[in-house]
Amino acid sequence: MSGQSTYTPGSGFARWFDERLPIMRLMHDSFVDFPNPRNLNYWWTFGGILSFLLVTQIITGIILAMHYTPHVDFAFGSVERIMRNVNYGWLIRYSHSVGASMFFLAVYIHMGRGLYYGSYKAPREILWILGVIIYLLMMATAFMGYVLPWGQMSFWGATVITNLFSAIPLIGTGVTEWLWGGFAIDNPTLNRFFSLHYLLPFMIVGVVILHIWALHVPGSNNPTGVSVKDKEDTLPFHPYYTVKDGFAVVVFMILFAYFIFFNPNILGDAVNYVPADPLSTPPHIVPEWYLLPFYAILRAIPDKLGGVVAMFGSIAVLAMLPWLDRSKVRSAVFRPIYKQFFWIFIIVFLILGYLGSQPPEGWYLLISRIATAWYFAHFFLILPLIGLLETPRPLPESITKSVLGSAAGGAPSGSAASPETKG
Amino acid sequence: MAIRSACLSLGIVLALALAGPAQAESGSGKVETQKWSFGGFFGTFDRAQLQRGFQIVKENCAACHSLEYVYFRNLGEPGGPEFSLEEVKALAADVEVIDGPDEAGDMFERPGLPSDLMPSPFANDNAARASNGGAMPPDLSVIAKSRTYKRGFPNWLFDLFTGYQEQGADYLYALLIGYNEAPAEFNLLEGLSYNTVFPGHQIAMPSPLFEDGVEFNDGTKASVEQMSRDVSAFLMWAAEPHLEARKRMGFQVIIFLIIFAGLFYATKKKIWSRVKH
Numbered sequence: 001m002s003g004q005s006t007y008t009p010g011s012g013f014a015r016w017f018d019e020r021l022p023i024m025r026l027m028h029d030s031f032v033d034f035p036n037p038r039n040l041n042y043w044w045t046f047g048g049i050l051s052f053l054l055v056t057q058i059i060t061g062i063i064l065a066m067h068y069t070p071h072v073d074f075a076f077g078s079v080e081r082i083m084r085n086v087n088y089g090w091l092i093r094y095s096h097s098v099g100a101s102m103f104f105l106a107v108y109i110h111m112g113r114g115l116y117y118g119s120y121k122a123p124r125e126i127l128w129i130l131g132v133i134i135y136l137l138m139m140a141t142a143f144m145g146y147v148l149p150w151g152q153m154s155f156w157g158a159t160v161i162t163n164l165f166s167a168i169p170l171i172g173t174g175v176t177e178w179l180w181g182g183f184a185i186d187n188p189t190l191n192r193f194f195s196l197h198y199l200l201p202f203m204i205v206g207v208v209i210l211h212i213w214a215l216h217v218p219g220s221n222n223p224t225g226v227s228v229k230d231k232e233d234t235l236p237f238h239p240y241y242t243v244k245d246g247f248a249v250v251v252f253m254i255l256f257a258y259f260i261f262f263n264p265n266i267l268g269d270a271v272n273y274v275p276a277d278p279l280s281t282p283p284h285i286v287p288e289w290y291l292l293p294f295y296a297i298l299r300a301i302p303d304k305l306g307g308v309v310a311m312f313g314s315i316a317v318l319a320m321l322p323w324l325d326r327s328k329v330r331s332a333v334f335r336p337i338y339k340q341f342f343w344i345f346i347i348v349f350l351i352l353g354y355l356g357s358q359p360p361e362g363w364y365l366l367i368s369r370i371a372t373a374w375y376f377a378h379f380f381l382i383l384p385l386i387g388l389l390e391t392p393r394p395l396p397e398s399i400t401k402s403v404l405g406s407a408a409g410g411a412p413s414g415s416a417a418s419p420e421t422k423g
Numbered sequence: 424m425a426i427r428s429a430c431l432s433l434g435i436v437l438a439l440a441l442a443g444p445a446q447a448e449s450g451s452g453k454v455e456t457q458k459w460s461f462g463g464f465f466g467t468f469d470r471a472q473l474q475r476g477f478q479i480v481k482e483n484c485a486a487c488h489s490l491e492y493v494y495f496r497n498l499g500e501p502g503g504p505e506f507s508l509e510e511v512k513a514l515a516a517d518v519e520v521i522d523g524p525d526e527a528g529d530m531f532e533r534p535g536l537p538s539d540l541m542p543s544p545f546a547n548d549n550a551a552r553a554s555n556g557g558a559m560p561p562d563l564s565v566i567a568k569s570r571t572y573k574r575g576f577p578n579w580l581f582d583l584f585t586g587y588q589e590q591g592a593d594y595l596y597a598l599l600i601g602y603n604e605a606p607a608e609f610n611l612l613e614g615l616s617y618n619t620v621f622p623g624h625q626i627a628m629p630s631p632l633f634e635d636g637v638e639f640n641d642g643t644k645a646s647v648e649q650m651s652r653d654v655s656a657f658l659m660w661a662a663e664p665h666l667e668a669r670k671r672m673g674f675q676v677i678i679f680l681i682i683f684a685g686l687f688y689a690t691k692k693k694i695w696s697r698v699k700h
């Protein structure tokens with residue numbers, strides 16, 4: 001969609017500036033005049049919601065860091081002091097901890113949208129892979145953030161996860177001790193996790209910029225999955241999508257506010273309000289809810305190294321998705337069989353999430369093995385096969401046709417042409 | 424159709440998996456959901472209850488447990504027990520705190536001030552263990568947020584949206600009234616007490632509360648149930664001293680956001696009415 005720039009500097013100064021640094025032009029072309037398919041539904045507002053959440057996490061995080069002490073003897077107490085003695089510290093801290101959960105909720109919906117509407121397919125493969133990288137960085141950031149309050153689950157969660165690296169043949173132990181900065185999780189570990197927890201969000205910002213850049217080359221996919229053919233198929237980003245995204249952000253904020261103010265601890269583990277104690281292992285070590293499906297995959301495999309490979313593989317496979325799905329049709333709306341398997345996949349993922357919170361024994365273990373097998377089969381068997389066997393439903397000729405129905409063929413009413421002059 | 428039924432059977436498997444633990448839970452000592460004045464969306468603490476709760480902590484629990492994040496001044500702040508400034512000063516002055524070093528480099532004792540933290544009963548963890556048969560009495564400042572109990576399906580799902588956050592207080596109440604004779608077949612270790620809800624059922628804390636163990640100024644009868652309830656409420660406040668301010672602000676924020684969302688929606692409708700979509 002990278003067409004001619006329509007930016008016209010509004011003043012002499014703006015023109016002078018534009019000739020030297022065309023940043024206003026870039027902003028105008030990316031977020032004001034950018035042509036977006038006219039038929040995007042609310043599932044497309046989660047990108048905007050995620051941007052809002054990223055900024056919120058960074059702002060609340062920076063304020064927390066002003067009061068937080070990264071030391072094994074003081075970390076827990078410093079978080080409690082933030083909650084009690086810093087003005088509105090409880091608000092900042094709860095916004096940040098609930099914000100992490102909201103971030104993952106939004107990213108799962110955002111990725112689910114991509115899976116359903118085939119947004120990972122050509123020409124958006126790089127865009128998709130950048131998304132997978134952001135997701136990985138988010139997991140690393142959240143994992144290290146969760147260690148900072150230095151509660152029991154911080155400590156033991158970090159122990160379990162860092163120990164995974166010891167499964168690497170030959171160099172495993174060395175790698176793990178290198179990560180720890182010692183022979184056990186201790187002050188050096190906490191210090192480096194704090195440093196990295198501060199750094200990674202800014203790397204996420206960097207990858208998000210690339211992600212949006214990669215989006216603005218082909219433009220957004222849409223519910224029909226049919227490519228934009230001409231200007232009639234699109235609307236300018238502003239005001240149409242600024243107002244729609246803005247509305248969605250405010251609605252999402254209601255959910256966010258509910259958790260901050262009325263149930264700030266329900267998404268976390270009560271045990272993390274017990275200060276870390278290297279001598280007492282809690283009976284159940286579980287990660288935060290958003291990592292549970294992968295934790296279930298890890299424990300489903302009887303072999304430690306195998307489990308680690310399966311866990312990382314379950315995320316890596318997402319990056320290969322554009323080449324595993326053989327169907328030329330993007331949207332599940334026109335793929336009757338894929339649509340059903342999509343929903344089964346979602347259910348399997350939720351089951352894995354539940355199993356991740358349960359002890360790996362008996363039925364739980366059996367079901368988590370079946371679900372893990374299904375997870376991989378979905379990508380390596382089911383998707384390639386349906387790509388070959390399925391007969392897609394007929395696609396609409398264009399986005400505009402699908403919006404206006406067949407009756408309105410030809411030039412649609414002038415309305416779509418005028419908005420550029422409004423707003 | 425085959426796919427539909429596959430979906431269905433997966434659903435059933437899921438339902439069974441979720442129902443399982445809830446049933447398994449109900450044999451042994453159960454924590455009951457209590458009614459608390461601070462529960463729900465508009466809950467506030469009962470000042471008199473918090474004051475009674477503090478009295479119990481001071482006269483009883485503080486012999487073994489610290490409250491290391493609570494300042495005396497907190498006892499007079501809005502949203503808590505709201506003792507008067509005079510009372511707070513008197514409560515603080517009741518304890519001796521170690522201060523210093525003075526100009527000669529010596530530590531000295533002085534009466535407590537409202538700006539002091541509550542003193543710990545033991546010099547360090549080892550001393551605390553040594554006096555308690557090897558068990559460590561945990562700090563009570565955040566205990567009400569660090570304890571919970573298994574809610575089972577579907578309760579945990581409802582809890583997400585009903586604002587239920589009194590798991591800790593419910594557990595503490597059940598713990599304190601949960602001291603019973605051990606069942607005959609139970610092998611209770613020397614020096615431990617049987618408790619119906621404590622994990623493993625044997626606890627190193629002897630039942631701390633006795634009928635009329637404290638005398639309340641407001642004439643409330645000091646039954647074990649009453650004291651357990653009052654001290655649990657106090658510990659909830661100690662763990663979440665800004666609970667009232669939080670809920671109040673939450674109400675304002677959500678009302679604001681709903682109105683804001685309404686206006687946004689109207690604007691969106693107006694703008695989108697220009698085009699077919």
Ligand code: HEM
Nearest residue numbers: 057058061062064065068097100142145146148149198201
């Ligand atoms: C990608 C965005 C971020 C995510 C997903 C994230 C996630 C988290 C999580 C899950 C926790 C533990 C919360 C708890 O249990 O209390 C945490 C804590 C913390 N984060 Fe972040 N964070 C992000 C960005 C930042 C940034 C940019 C900073 C500061 C520069 C920051 C500073 C802190 C501090 C100081 C803590 C410890 C205080 C506490 O535990 O409440 N975070 N973060």
